[in-house]
Amino acid sequence: MGKPLRLLVTCVPASIVLIALFVYATRSRFTGEVTRIDNNQDQRKVDEHDVQEGVALETNSIALEGSLMVPSHSGKDDLRSNSTWNPCTFDICFNLEKCPFTHPFATYVYDDLLTSSSNENPFSPQLLVDVLKETGSYTSDPTKACVFFSILWNRESERENVGHLEKKIHSLAQWGAYGENHVLVELSTDQSPGRSMLEGVSTGKAIIARSVISPAKLFSTGFDILLPPLRTAEADSMDLLSPLLPVSRETFIHFHGEHCPHQHPGPGAITPEHIRSLQQLLKGKERVDIQLQCQQPATGKTKGAKEGQWMLCGDQKSRLELCSKSMFSLVPSPGGPNAGTGVGIYTRLIESLMCGSIPVVVGVGVLPFDEVIDWSRAGLIVPSGRYSDILHILRSVSSGDIQNFRLKGRHLWYTYFSSPLRVVQIAVAIVRSRTLHPPPPAPHFLGKQLLYSCPPPQADYLSFLHQ
Numbered sequence: 001m002g003k004p005l006r007l008l009v010t011c012v013p014a015s016i017v018l019i020a021l022f023v024y025a026t027r028s029r030f031t032g033e034v035t036r037i038d039n040n041q042d043q044r045k046v047d048e049h050d051v052q053e054g055v056a057l058e059t060n061s062i063a064l065e066g067s068l069m070v071p072s073h074s075g076k077d078d079l080r081s082n083s084t085w086n087p088c089t090f091d092i093c094f095n096l097e098k099c100p101f102t103h104p105f106a107t108y109v110y111d112d113l114l115t116s117s118s119n120e121n122p123f124s125p126q127l128l129v130d131v132l133k134e135t136g137s138y139t140s141d142p143t144k145a146c147v148f149f150s151i152l153w154n155r156e157s158e159r160e161n162v163g164h165l166e167k168k169i170h171s172l173a174q175w176g177a178y179g180e181n182h183v184l185v186e187l188s189t190d191q192s193p194g195r196s197m198l199e200g201v202s203t204g205k206a207i208i209a210r211s212v213i214s215p216a217k218l219f220s221t222g223f224d225i226l227l228p229p230l231r232t233a234e235a236d237s238m239d240l241l242s243p244l245l246p247v248s249r250e251t252f253i254h255f256h257g258e259h260c261p262h263q264h265p266g267p268g269a270i271t272p273e274h275i276r277s278l279q280q281l282l283k284g285k286e287r288v289d290i291q292l293q294c295q296q297p298a299t300g301k302t303k304g305a306k307e308g309q310w311m312l313c314g315d316q317k318s319r320l321e322l323c324s325k326s327m328f329s330l331v332p333s334p335g336g337p338n339a340g341t342g343v344g345i346y347t348r349l350i351e352s353l354m355c356g357s358i359p360v361v362v363g364v365g366v367l368p369f370d371e372v373i374d375w376s377r378a379g380l381i382v383p384s385g386r387y388s389d390i391l392h393i394l395r396s397v398s399s400g401d402i403q404n405f406r407l408k409g410r411h412l413w414y415t416y417f418s419s420p421l422r423v424v425q426i427a428v429a430i431v432r433s434r435t436l437h438p439p440p441p442a443p444h445f446l447g448k449q450l451l452y453s454c455p456p457p458q459a460d461y462l463s464f465l466h467q
Contacts, residue, residue: 087220090434093205094223095180099146105437107137107428108145110172131424136440137432142174147431148182152197162200169201179204183431185424186210188229188343209427213341213366221366225427228350228368229343230420240317242324242355244406247399252286253278254326254357256319257310257344258294270332270362274387278330281391289326309334312344316351323355327402328394333363333384341366350417353378353409358402360394362387369416371430378409 099105109132132138132149139145150172169175175182182204186197188211196212209225219226259272272292279290294313310332312319323329329352331345346368352359361367363384367375375381380397382390397405416426432439 088205088207088223089220090223093178093180094207094434096435098181099435099437101437103144103146104440105137105147105432105435106139106145107132107135107147107149108139108142108174109133110148110150131421132428135425135428137428145174146181146435146437148172148174149185150182151185151187153187165197166201169203169206175204177204179206182206183225183427184208184210185227185427186212188212188227207431211343211346211368219366222371225430226346226366226368226370227423227427228417229347230423240320240354241410242320244356244403244410247327247402249327249357250287250325251289252282252326253328253330253360253394254289254323255330255332256289256291256294256313256322257332257348258292258313260309260311269334270384270387275330275332278390289322290330309342310344312347319351320355323351323357326357328360328380329355329357331359331361331364331379333365349379350413353413353417356406356410358397358405359409360390362390369426369430372426372433373412373416378405378412 142148150169169179169184172179172182184198184203184206186209196210198208198210199218207224208219209227211227211229213219213226255275275290275292279288282288291313294311296314296318329348331348331352334341334345341364345364349359349361349367359379360382361375361379362382367373380393382393386393416422429439
């Protein structure tokens with residue numbers, strides 16, 4: 001009896017220890033299970049929140065905090081018009097809510113033109129409409145569009161009552177109250193007048209893409225787009241290009257133009273007296289080609305040019321022929337408080353790139369596509385206050401710099417200005433880049449094999465090599 005009792009007393013503490021260990025293990029297991037359930041619930045809440053954010057992003061219903069909201073105009077009187085002018089910025093006048101990142105960049109084109117074209121123009125406006133549709137971002141559903149394009153031609157014969165044109169613009173189907181996300185494309189050629197068709201027209205919050213800035217203040221830098229005038233040459237553009245070598249040419253500087261007098265030329269205006277003074281400085285030292293009266297003015301310039309502007313002389317073929325013989329081409333500013341800039345300035349600029357003559361741009365503040373082009377690499381940009389030193393500036397340009405200017409100018413011409421197709425594509429790309437949308441993917445095509453394009457060797461030839 002004594003021995004079993006001792007065994008029982010000895011075993012009791014071990015049993016208690018086993019029970020305690022079992023209770024501890026069970027409790028730890030239960031606690032871990034509760035913690036895992038809590039973590040799963042927290043993760044489920046995070047997943048639900050992410051799903052809700054994804055749905056909100058897909059439906060473009062994300063609401064910004066009050067401190068992040070972009071201020072906008074509240075009244076029509078504050079918008080851009082001829083009487084009250086407040087320059088637009090992309091943050092204020094463009095509605096990015098119509099351009100969500102979850103959808104591709106889409107453009108809608110109005111098929112109805114605001115002004116018709118003439119038979120003398122070698123371009124069909126419908127062709128340019130088709131170009132917009134072929135940019136890879138066209139949509140036929142206006143409710144899915146981010147940007148709306150409308151086209152008008154700058155023609156003196158089509159100039160109509162300001163109120164009538166304004167009514168036609170405001171009656172566009174998707175215009176709304178202020179024309180948000182609209183782009184009014186005013187096409188011009190070197191035959192176009194020196195005035196814009198949109199002078200005095202209330203354009204609201206629409207982006208204006210045109211070649212004429214008149215008056216100069218009616219241009220919102222960073223919002224509006226300055227287009228180059230479309231070329232009117234019927235021949236192939238490549239046939240009109242001049243060779244880039246040799247570096248030296250027959251004449252040192254070239255300029256042909258006729259000035260429309262201005263009673264009160266503003267600061268920075270380049271007048272005939274300025275050009276004559278340059279001609280006198282170069283007399284007997286360098287050969288120059290300067291004419292200040294046109295024997296054959298460009299068609300439509302005398303009637304349409306504004307005061308202070310320089311008219312073009314002759315047609316494009318004759319101008320390119322003279323330009324190709326000169327090392328430098330003068331591109332003067334019209335100056336004047338309301339002169340603005342016309343198609344003549346930009347026609348001289350583009351033609352100088354074509355003929356390999358270095359453009360000397362004096363006093364011109366805005367250049368075509370300067371948002372994406374560094375013009376200082378293709379020509380000399382001279383402030384009007386430095387005009388008195390222009391001779392020293394020209395003579396300081398080395399032969400290597402001249403060749404670099406020509407190569408860069410030829411590249412710019414071919415990439416941006418060689419055809420209406422490229423001009424319209426660049427304008428669309430500028431608007432798209434402002435919205436931070438990526439460009440459309442490049443189309444896939446099968447290229448030619450450069451290496452190992454010969455047929456494989458025959459078996460008898462291989463056996464001959466192993467002998």
